[in-house]
Amino acid sequence: MTTHENVVKVRGLRKTYGAMVAVDGVDFDIHRGETFALLGPNGAGKSTTIEILEGYRDRSAGDVRVLGVDPAHGGLDWKARLGIVLQSSGESGAVTVAEQLRHFAALYPNPRSVDEVIAAVGLENKAGTLIRKLSGGQRRRVDVAVGIIGAPELLFLDEPTTGFDPEARRSFWQLIRTLQSEGTSILLTTHYLDEAAQLGDRAGVIAGGRMIDVAPIAELGGVDARVPVVRWREQGTPHEQRTDAPAALVAELVARLGSEPDALEVIRPSLEDVYLDLVGRENAEVTA
DSSP states (O other): OOOSOEEEEEEEEEEEETTEEEEEEEEEEEETTOEEEEEOOTTSSHHHHHHHHHTSSOOSEEEEEETTBOGGGOOHHHHTTEEEEOSOOOOOOOSBHHHHHHHHHTTSSSOOOHHHHHHHTTOGGGTTSBGGGSOHHHHHHHHHHHHHTTOOSEEEEESTTTTOOHHHHHHHHHHHHHHHHTTOEEEEEOSOHHHHHHHOSEEEEEETTEEEEEEEGGGTTOGGGGOOEEEEEETTEEEEEEOSOHHHHHHHHHHHHSSOOEEEEEEOOOHHHHHHHHHHHHHHHHHO
16 A cells, blocks of 8 residues: 655755766655656666666765665665566576575565465466576566565566567566555656556656656646647648547537538547657757
8 A cells, every 4th residue: 555655765866977967856755555657768867866776876966765775875684675677687597487586585584485476476387497498578577576585665677578568568567566466665667658557656757867747647747738639620621629628629510510520539648648748848948
């Protein structure tokens, strides 16, 4: 269950490399039990921000707390409370699924049951199979199993379904929903906006090293970004109008024209539409 207790608190986060600013004054929180989607184009500062939260990279300025600890000084006991699933594991796969998980379970003070984790990721029938013989989707499930074997309070998921086919992605989503129902806090990065919409409670959009919006998924971009668009063709000329009352506008058009307009569409902006608008406006401001 999501609470307003913060597992992550970031204020004024800044990271520079000489004259280059990678992260520029970022602020956001992650509440306990929620899934927070960090969205942004390549080079926006997502990876740098996450690596600072994980304790892999030092910050130049700002205040950061992860599970109440400054990541720059987090010890082994703090790291044991985190789960990290990178874009690729880099494992050779010369061990079985069960052997891999037993190895990692031994590194934690209070690990989850290996058999329970294998069942949770849907690999009961593959427990004795060498990892290199698994499909890409099955290997990704092993990556998640390694990430959760230590019973983490906070799980980092970095582009978890890249390369998945649609069926594998939806199966993976169900696994993440199971973790959500158990109260695991999750920081998700993904380029699939439908994935963020399906799994995220809130999202932050980062571009040019700055956080340009943080809100619940359904409120990202503000009210104006969610106004529907009515499109139609009249005497061969395309028309488009944004309106909070699309049904009334369509009824008005039908009454005026005597029939339904050609090529009539009522489009409600998706998360992808809102995201592209936010990033596009930010890029326009930077280049202006």
